[in-house]
Amino acid sequence: MxxxxxxxxxxxxxxxxxxxxxxxxxTVANNKVPGRVLVKFKESTPPNIVNERLDKLNTRIAARINKLNVLVLNVPRFQEEIVISALSKIPYVEFAEPDFVAxxxxxxxxxxxxxxxxxxxxxxxxxxxxxxxxxxxxxxxxxxxxxxxxxxxxxxxxxxxxxxxxxxxxxxxxxxxxxxxxxxxxxxxxxxxxxxxxxxxxxxxxxxxxxxxxxxxxxxxxxxxxxxxxxxxxxxxxxxxxxxxxxxxxxxxxxxxxxxxxxxxxxxxxxxxxxxxxxxxxxxxxxxxxxxxxxxxxxxxxxxxxxxxxxxxxxxxxxxxxx
Missing domain, CATH: 3.40.50.200 (Peptidase S8/S53 domain)
Incomplete structure (x- = not known):
């Protein structure tokens, strides 16, 4: 074998x-993590563009999943959906979503x-x-x-x-x-x-x-x-x-x-x-x-x-x- x-x-x-x-x-009633958002920018996105867009949304990079090109963001609490919506409208962004709980x-x-x-x-x-x-x-x-x-x-x-x-x-x-x-x-x-x-x-x-x-x-x-x-x-x-x-x-x-x-x-x-x-x-x-x-x-x-x-x-x- x-x-x-x-x-x-x-x-x-x-x-x-x-x-x-x-x-x-x-048990988890709402399985979205408060104050956290996941976003993937296209690989061709210049770093200065990434930083500029995140600064405008008052977010901070908390961690990276490098092989997936995903950023874990700390965002103001109760603003998660607003940030996700704003990120999703940026042409450089492939997806933005909540961080969930398992x-x-x-x-x-x-x-x-x-x-x-x-x-x-x-x-x-x-x-x-x-x-x-x-x-x-x-x-x-x-x-x-x-x-x-x-x-x-x-x-x-x-x-x-x-x-x-x-x-x-x-x-x-x-x-x-x-x-x-x-x-x-x-x-x-x-x-x-x-x-x-x-x-x-x-x-x-x-x-x-x-x-x-x-x-x-x-x-x-x-x-x-x-x-x-x-x-x-x-x-x-x-x-x-x-x-x-x-x-x-x-x-x-x-x-x-x-x-x-x-x-x-x-x-x-x-x-x-x-x-x-x-x-x-x-x-x-x-x-x-x-x-x-x-x-x-x-x-x-x-x-x-x-x-x-x-x-x-x-x-x-x-x-x-x-x-």
Whole structure:
């Protein structure tokens, strides 16, 4: 099996553990970030023109997503739509839009391989042996980027698995203070055959820890887009995003396109609305969208669904690592 095929197969195993929302997940009534706007000027735009137009609108560049040529702007609060409208009328501008909020799609946690019913559903058709592991257990050269709330660096099932760390949030640490990213990392690549804790699907793979959600489980689309670009540029074969927002975004779409165009498999949770409403980035056609099933192979009552969902898989009471 070639490295490319192995990476694709591993990503399919990984996505087959969906992550449902829990009572702890934050709710967002208005998912636009106050005081922030995203804008993309055409690449041919002279820098002095960019600065001049932004100064006139009383905005300040807070960050850049360089590979996407997107600027993250701080704007006066309650003036976001006015600024977006004004920017959109400038001939040099390709698009201007709000920065939106995504949240972790959270699952419960526990230990013990014997309790990992979802694992056996995925790796063993007859629930008697982990047959998929006979095909691949991953590889140290296969980097799985977990874009989430961070990963516990000292966890006994994850120590030594993390080969890259980057914090894109306003948190003071790349570590996981919320618990979700560590849970996802364990599903992906927890150390296996160590008589401790849980088993990871691709346990021979390595992890990239991209913290794109803060310590409350929420994150800006601009953080996520930056994380996607970082993971792509640093050798990720698979990007997993067990998170979602309710609004589409040119910035987020462009980040996904950048990853896919560079050969990365992108996986995202379909959401927990219990209806066909769209969840982003899972809704994008080049992202593998994963809905959730229970231990009886029925769709979880809260799981999002629809023609845009690619696969449904275990997502109720999924056991994994926890800080």
């Amino acid at each position: 070639t490295k490319r095929l192995a990476a694709v197969f591993l990503s399919l195993l990984l996505l087959l553990i969906a992550l449902p929302v829990s009572a702890q997940a934050p 949240t972790a799609l959270t699952a419960t946690n526990d230990l013990s391989l014997s309790q990992q019913w979802g694992m056996f559903k995925v790796v063993a058709a007859d629930n008697s042996s982990p047959s998929a592991w006979d095909i691949t257990t991953g590889s140290s050269s296969t980097k799985i980027a977990i874009l989430d709330t961070g990963i516990d660096q000292d966890h006994e099932d994850l120590a030594g698995k993390i080969v890259a760390n980057q914090n894109f949030t306003n948190s003071s640490t790349v570590d996981d203070l919320y618990g979700h990213g560590t849970h996802v990392g364990g599903i992906a690549a927890a150390i296996t055959n160590n008589a401790t804790g849980v088993a990871g699907i691709g346990y021979d793979s390595t992890l990239m820890n991209g913290k794109v959600l803060d310590d409350s489980g929420s994150g800006y689309y601009s953080w996520i887009a930056n994380g996607i670009v970082w993971a792509t540029d640093n050798g990720a074969k698979v990007i997993n995003m067990s998170l979602g927002g309710s609004s589409g975004s040119s910035t987020l779409q462009n980040a996904v396109n950048y990853a896919v165009n560079n050969g990365v498999v992108v996986v995202a949770a379909a959401g927990n609305s219990g209806n066909p409403s769209r969840t982003y980035p899972a809704y994008y056609s080049n992202v593998i969208a994963v809905a959730a099933t229970d231990s009886n192979d029925n769709k979880a009552s809260w799981s999002s669904y629809g023609s845009w969902v690619d696969v449904a898989a275990p997502g109720v009471d999924i056991y994994s690592t926890f800080p």
